Amino acid sequence: MDHISAIYLILLLPCLILSAFFSSSEAAFLSLRKVRIRSMAENRIAGAERVAKMMEEPERVLPTILLVNNLVNTAFAALFTVMLIGLIGEAKGVLFATIISTVILLILGETLPKTIGIRYPEALFFFSSRIINGMEKLLFPIALVLQGINRILAFCLGSDKRAYFSEEEVKTAISIGRESGSVEEHEAQMLENVFRFGDRQxxxxxxxxxxxxxxxxxxxxxxxxxxxxxxxxxxxxxxxxxxxxxxxxxxxxxxxxxxxxxxxxxxxxxxxxxxxxxxxxxxxxxxxxxxxxxxxxxxxxxxxxxxxxxxxxxxxxxxxxxxxGPVGEDGELPEMEYEEIDENIFIIDGGMQIEEANEELELDLPKGDYETVAGFILENLGKIPVSGDHFVYKNIRLVVTQLTRMKIEKVTITKNHDSHNE
CATH class of the missing domain: 3.10.580.10 (CBS-domain)
Known part of the structure; x- marks a missing residue:
């Protein structure tokens, strides 16, 4: 290898490093959570205030990152092509340079750095934010033109200003938190109740x-x-x-x-x-x-x-x-709407809501022109029941066990019931 090729290699290395740096910074920036960064800024974590301001203007940050990333990627491909042409000739050099530089940039300049950026967004972007801020000032005129083009395109396509999180995203986060153990069961239940709070009549x-x-x-x-x-x-x-x-x-x-x-x-x-x-x-x-x-x-x-x-x-x-959840009167414990006998047998209040029974006891009782389990029983029996009246819905056995006059007070529910044994 002659000294000319060595010079090209020396120039190629910083181009590849910069490509990886800006690719990982882009992925890290897009993976940051606004709520988390804002909390860190309020707690005066070093660099958090700067990053929070940058997150408020993504249309200013992203053009700078992408502009520099494209410049270094283009420089890498051009230098690599010139080097190979000098070594093996123009015809083969262009072909091999295109293939090899694409593979190198794809793996070392894009895929691997972005994987790292997604995995460690805070640590990486807190480190790179100063450099990106400096690049913004250096490339301000060009970045300003790109920002203007972005805003015009966004206006033509219709700006989509969304909330930080949709209701469904928050519900999913609660579910994941419950499964992972980071959110306690009673905390998750209260959070889910908040969403139902505004909808129930x-x-x-x-x-x-x-x-x-x-x-x-x-x-x-x-x-x-x-x-x-x-x-x-x-x-x-x-x-x-x-x-x-x-x-x-x-x-x-x-x-x-x-x-x-x-x-x-x-x-x-x-x-x-x-x-x-x-x-x-x-x-x-x-x-x-x-x-x-x-x-x-x-x-x-x-x-x-x-x-x-x-x-x-x-x-x-x-x-x-x-x-x-249930709150008792002063000095009293709240009354529970059901008592668990074992994993398949429950004694519940007749006035328990169908939706609540399905959720708490993992049933699949249908909705209809009634709101409670008692209403469901009346519709299925077609009469005012007496103690002991029962029926089976799918694999769920419902038995009226206590009445006051015509009101169904208590119902015994058996899940996974085998009707052939009756």
């Missing part, structure tokens, strides 16, 4: 009309406690003449407070303590009502159906439970 979570205990206007303290002994609720809608004519809500704590202050006796009218209540459509979303309750400070609302009838009651506590 009040009629899916409210205490339905049949479960409400209404008291008539004019009820005295003695009569109130007789009702309370049978129905230990903390809230009682108060009506006048017609149960559809709700005047407000009577809270147990208000009654007890009036007794403690000596303002209420056996013959005293408890309904003078009632609080005003808002009426909302049962189709209103949980998220919307939650925001309204926060604004006005109310904690209770009456849900009304399309015909103007009372369909149920909704409390701020119920709305909150849609995110954090």
């Amino acid at each position: 009040l009629k899916e979570i409210m205490t339905p009309r049949p479960e409400l205990v209404l008291i008539e206007s004019g009820t005295n303290l003695k009569q109130f406690f007789e009702i309370y002994q049978n129905y230990s609720h903390s809230r009682f809608p108060v009506y006048e003449e017609n149960p559809e004519n709700i005047l407000g809500i009577l809270l147990l704590k208000d009654v007890m407070g009036a007794i403690a202050e000596g303002n209420l006796y056996d013959s005293g009218n408890v309904t003078t303590l009632l609080r005003p209540v808002d009426f909302v459509p049962e189709t209103k979303t949980v998220g919307t009502l939650f925001g309204e309750m926060q604004q006005v400070g109310n904690q209770i609302a009456i849900a009304v159906d399309e015909f103007g009838g009372i369909s149920g009651i909704v409390t701020l506590k119920q709305l909150t439970e849609e995110i954090v």
